[in-house]
Amino acid sequence: MKLSSLKPAEGSVKTRKRVGRGQGSGLGGTSARGHKGAQSRSGYSRKRGFEGGQMPIQRRVPKFGFKNINRVEYKAINLDTLQALADATGLKQINFETLYSHGLVSKSDLVKILSRGSVTSALEVTVKGFSGAAKAAIEAAGGQAIVG
Incomplete structure (x- = not known):
């Protein structure tokens, strides 16, 4: 192999x-732009969602429903998952910081x-919410379910 004989791989370089x-x-002639019309002119930029004049999809499809701005996710x-975390770490108190530090939730x-x-x-769990059955199960095992 010589420096003068180096070439790029076959098919990797295309001529513009x-x-x-x-x-x-x-x-x-028309420089591959076809004949006349807005697309043949310089400075042309198509609007987002433009479909050549036909009724665009976002106007053909009806609106329905609403987004509740007060929804809490x-x-x-x-x-x-809590039991597995307790078994792995030996923790008896689990809170948001514990869950965050073990990568189970984001900030x-x-x-x-x-x-x-x-x-x-028996775990002492402090988070924002519990389902009724989860709270009952934690307390039945001798733990505490604290909303906080």
């Missing part, structure tokens, strides 16, 4: 299209405990 360089190139954590989440699985150890 040189438009407006005479009829012999096949891309002269919770991050759901189940009892089996802006509101946490709600749901009742999938079961709790066998």
